[in-house]
Amino acid sequence: xxxxxxxxxxxxxxxxxxxxxxxxxxxxxxxxxxxxxxxxxxxxxxxxxxxxxxxxxxxxxxxxxxxxxxxxxxxxxxxxxxxxxxxxxxxxxxxxxxxxxxxxxxxxxxxxxxxxxxxxxxxxxxxxxxxxxxxxxxxxxxxxxxxxxxxxxxxxxxxxxxxxxxxxxxxxxxxxxxxxxxxxxxxxxxxxxxxxxxxxxxxxxxxxxxxxxxxxxxxxxxxxxxxxxxxxxxxxxxxxxxxxxxxxxxxxxxxxxxxxxxxxxxxxxxxxxxxxxxxxxxxxxxxxxxxxxxxxxxxxxxxxxxxxxxxxxxxxxxxxxxxxxxxxxxxxxxxxxxxxxxxxxxxxxxxxxxxxxxx
Numbered sequence: 577x578x579x580x581x582x583x584x585x586x587x588x589x590x591x592x593x594x595x596x597x598x599x600x601x602x603x604x605x606x607x608x609x610x611x612x613x614x615x616x617x618x619x620x621x622x623x624x625x626x627x628x629x630x631x632x633x634x635x636x637x638x639x640x641x642x643x644x645x646x647x648x649x650x651x652x653x654x655x656x657x658x659x660x661x662x663x664x665x666x667x668x669x670x671x672x673x674x675x676x677x678x679x680x681x682x683x684x685x686x687x688x689x690x691x692x693x694x695x696x697x698x699x700x701x702x703x704x705x706x707x708x709x710x711x712x713x714x715x716x717x718x719x720x721x722x723x724x725x726x727x728x729x730x731x732x733x734x735x736x737x738x739x740x741x742x743x744x745x746x747x748x749x750x751x752x753x754x755x756x757x758x759x760x761x762x763x764x765x766x767x768x769x770x771x772x773x774x775x776x777x778x779x780x781x782x783x784x785x786x787x788x789x790x791x792x793x794x795x796x797x798x799x800x801x802x803x804x805x806x807x808x809x810x811x812x813x814x815x816x817x818x819x820x821x822x823x824x825x826x827x828x829x830x831x832x833x834x835x836x837x838x839x840x841x842x843x844x845x846x847x848x849x850x851x852x853x854x855x856x857x858x859x860x861x862x863x864x865x866x867x868x869x870x871x872x873x874x875x876x877x878x879x880x881x882x883x884x885x886x887x888x889x890x891x892x893x894x895x896x897x898x899x900x901x902x903x904x905x906x907x908x909x910x911x912x913x914x915x916x917x918x919x920x921x922x923x924x925x926x927x928x929x930x931x932x933x934x935x
Contacts, residue, residue, distance in 0.1 A: 584631050587630065590843040591630060621648040629652055654817050688749050717734060718757055734754075740754070758827050762796060764823070765789075768817070770819075771813045800826065800831065816881020
């Protein structure tokens with residue numbers, strides 16, 4: 577029997593619905609349950625073919641447990657090794673490399689020294705930083721947020737450099753991003769599951785949390801939605817996320833990727849609404865079953881993104897188009913007989929024709 581486990585924290589509606597839906601499908605040899613852990617020994621399997629991770633970003637013990645499960649054959653959604661290495665500033669750099677528009681963004685060191693360090697630990701950092709160049713690059717208004725954060729925690733809107741220094745003074749040991757504000761006409765949040773299933777949701781981050789999916793207005797342009805879908809798939813495939821959300825702010829008709837490092841995205845029925853909830857539950861259940869069927873004991877069953885695979889293979893992120901080369905044909909060998917025939921034809925063609933007799 578292959579078991580699909582869901583590892584979760586305080587949330588209830590989504591994990592419980594996914595477990596129920598998988599078991600309702602009654603796939604032969606597959607069952608689902610909440611993950612149960614009573615001990616973790618090195619290199620010892622946890623007993624699950626698939627684990628859907630919804631909480632390890634907040635619990636280091638779970639993250640270490642999932643890495644151990646992965647190395648013993650569990651397909652973990654999302655890959656705990658990549659999730660441990662990933663952060664928003666790198667994601668923006670990758671997006672630019674693969675041609676997905678993102679806001680202008682600068683990385684800002686922590687206001688306070690990290691625990692266990694002193695000013696000597698930062699001898700390579702020139703102080704003060706070139707703030708004028710940073711502010712000119714990003715512009716104001718701007719947003720400041722943790723480079724690896726989520727859940728709208730420690731996010732500030734800044735109106736000028738004085739506002740920046742005031743807010744930054746309270747960020748303690750957080751490494752921050754300073755990012756240009758995108759004044760948008762439309763906004764979308766997209767679920768992406770398995771690097772192939774996408775649900776585009778109209779969204780407004782300016783509304784209260786429980787009303788952000790309750791938007792009204794004109795129907796989006798199909799061409800714009802197609803571009804949003806293409807960018808979503810591209811980002812998630814390069815990052816290697818099985819389950820992610822990607823947010824786009826549309827400025828002058830161009831979708832700009834704002835946030836796409838959400839490997840445990842909100843899926844609570846109270847915030848996303850019934851229709852979106854039903855889609856994400858059904859799609860997650862189907863994808864988890866798909867992964868369980870493909871899972872093989874004793875081997876790596878994780879998803880690795882195109883960035884990692886191409887880097888390991890020593891290949892560029894985006895393949896350069898090779899210039900078209902005109903086809904050349906090898907001259908055919910001409911026999912002696914053909915030479916004679918050609919010469920006779922040329923002589924005949926060279927003789928002037930006699931004028932026709934007058935009638």
